[in-house]
Amino acid sequence: MNEKTDSMFGSFRNCRKGESFNFGGTTGNEAFDDWRRAELERLAEERRKLEEARAEFEAYAAELRRARDKEEFDRFMAERRAASKKTPAPRAKGGKDDITDL
Template sequence: MNQSALLRPGWTPATVALMVVGFMVFWPLGLAMLAYILFGQKFTGYRDGNGVRDVMMWKCSHKRRRHHHRRFSDSGNVAFDEWRQAELDRLERERLKLEEMRQEFESYMYELRRAKDQEEFDRFMRERPMKGADQG
């Protein structure tokens, strides 16, 4: 997480101002901002937490865009509509490839951390004094 971000969980002037404005405009917005300030940091520590949130946000926005395109997809030019649909399909395939690569990378990083932890544990077990042998 970028700690220099203007809007991060915590009591920053920006989050407090947004909370106050949220309460003035519509009280659930202020309550949501208060929850973000108090509990936002706890949700960023989970593994894949940000990735899951990003995917969920993308799916929501993609459904809206897809619905929007369905409503206004007819430009009156069949060739343009076919080209646009082909480009959207190509971009979707690229997005899926990138998502797959991201998942592979996260899996790779998880395995690296696991291997490092295993190595540290094995070293600890080798170097620690044998308590049962010294007492007998």
Template sequence: MNQSALIRPEWTPATIGLMVLGFVVFWPLGLAMLAYIIFGDRLRGFKRDANNRADEWAGKTSRWFSRSRAAGYNTHFSTGNVAFDDWRKAELNRMDEERRKLDEMRDEFDSYSRELRRAKDQEEFDRFMRERRNSNASGQNPVVDV
């Protein structure tokens, strides 16, 4: 732990001043600073433990998700009714196909918009160059605002 830190979880003039200032401005801030002074040395271990638990949970759920997708369940459980499960699977496949079509349409529109912006930028640049050539040909120096 960096012991040269100005704000560390112990009774230093800086932490006491921040605590008093917190109570003056908004009392929950002062209370939070008091809790940090008293329990701050335990926060590092608490944070490490919480992160480890969250990582374990995320690993378990991602393994479950990948297994269920590989089994073709689309993250849904079987109801036991074969006809309903078949219908649901067909509907989910249809929705996936619709989503794929929408994604393709969005990609096409994005490329169209990019091309439109590029054409507009090219037209503006060409107009700028034309005006610049015309002003230089007529012997005028273009005015540059700085």
């Protein structure tokens, strides 16, 4: 086998070890290398757009969660205030209004 083929298969072996492909090398075919470089640039741009969209969606979802949490908290506080107005707070024993049998 020639060196180019050995290099290519070496990249596959490295992937099993958790290393990424080495896309910086050349195959010796300029037309293929130009096409590959353009495709990799296109894919990198697509990945950038996807990452940007993901970040925008995460920010949007976080804002929705925050709004929902605030609404739930506000509802809880309103119900709590309403409940405290309906039932008087318990008085401590021994207060001046306590009636005791003698």
